Structure formats: C-alpha cells, structure tokens
Amino acid sequence: MTTSTIKTVATALIIATLGAATLAAPAHAAGQISINYTPTNAKQQKVLGVGLQLYSIFKGMSATGGNVSQNGSGNSAGIGQFGSGNHGVIVQNGNGHNGTVQQTGNNNSCGLFQFGQNTNGSCANNGNGQSSLTTVLGF
Numbered sequence: 001m002t003t004s005t006i007k008t009v010a011t012a013l014i015i016a017t018l019g020a021a022t023l024a025a026p027a028h029a030a031g032q033i034s035i036n037y038t039p040t041n042a043k044q045q046k047v048l049g050v051g052l053q054l055y056s057i058f059k060g061m062s063a064t065g066g067n068v069s070q071n072g073s074g075n076s077a078g079i080g081q082f083g084s085g086n087h088g089v090i091v092q093n094g095n096g097h098n099g100t101v102q103q104t105g106n107n108n109s110c111g112l113f114q115f116g117q118n119t120n121g122s123c124a125n126n127g128n129g130q131s132s133l134t135t136v137l138g139f
Contacts (some may be wrong), residue, residue, distance in 0.1 A: 031139060032119045038132040048131035049109035052089055063087065066101065072117075075099075083108070088123075090114075094138065097121070105130065114138065 039045045053063040061067035066079035066088045072095040079088045079101045088101035089111045096118040101110045108125040109132075116138035123134040 030118060032116070032121075032136055033139075034119075034121060034134065034136045036123075036132065036134045038130075042129060045129055045131040048133060049087065049107075052109045052111045052131070052133070053087055055111070056087070056089055059091075061089070066090075068092075070097075072097070081108075083128075086110075086125075094119075097136075097138070099136075103130075110134075112136075 119138035121136040
C-alpha cells in the first residue's frame with residue numbers, strides 16, 4: 001500500500017468511528033423530534049380532515065368533536081375547540097407525554113400523534129376549514 005492509500009483508509013476509519021459515536025449519542029440523550037404538516041390549499045385541507053375523521057372511526061372514536069387515546073402512564077391531554085364542526089385527535093403511546101389541540105373557527109381538523117416518552121406537542125388551527133397534523137417522537 002502506498003502512503004496516500006494508508007492515509008485514505010485511516011481517514012475513512014476515523015470518520016466511520018466518529019459517525020457511529022454520533023449516531024449512538026441520541027439514544028442516551030433526552031429529546032424529541034417533531035414533524036408538522038399543514039396543507040397549502042383547500043383541497044388538501046379537506047383530504048387531511050377526512051383522513052383524520054376516518055382514522056377516528058377506524059379506531060372506535062367519534063368522527064366529530066374531540067378524541068383522546070392514551071396508552072402508557074403519566075400522560076396528559078387537552079382539547080379546546082371554539083366553533084362548530086371541529087374535529088380533534090390526540091394519540092399518545094408511551095409515557096410522560098403532554099399534548100394539546102386548540103382550534104378556533106369552524107370545520108377544522110387537527111391531529112396530534114406522540115410516541116416514545118416525555119414529549120410535549122401541540123396542534124392548533126385558527127380560521128375556518130383548516131387542517132393540520134403533528135407527529136412527535138420522544139427519546
């Protein structure tokens with residue numbers, strides 16, 4: 001092997017070792033990753049709203065009003081809706097989650113899904129015909 005090949009292999013091993021250490025670190029750290037989705041047009045808003053209603057029906061919940069499903073311990077959830085025709089869903093699987101759905105206006109749909117442990121999430125809509133979705137993973 002030439003000197004440049006040895007240096008290249010050594011550099012690659014160092015980078016791989018550092019990369020593996022970096023990937024392993026979050027498993028020991030406490031934190032959360034949150035993904036929010038809000039459609040940009042009325043058609044997408046309606047499709048997401050119908051999807052959340054179908055999810056609720058499939059899971060044995062109501063397709064209107066507020067719904068909470070929790071599996072774990074130490075979880076808390078709250079839904080505040082001001083207006084008519086609103087639909088809210090909070091699903092929490094794991095322990096130590098805090099979640100809220102807040103909607104002001106009419107015909108809104110909001111879903112909050114939390115998994116893992118010790119997350120704090122919220123989903124909010126203000127206006128009419130709005131839909132949004134928030135998914136949170138706690139580690």
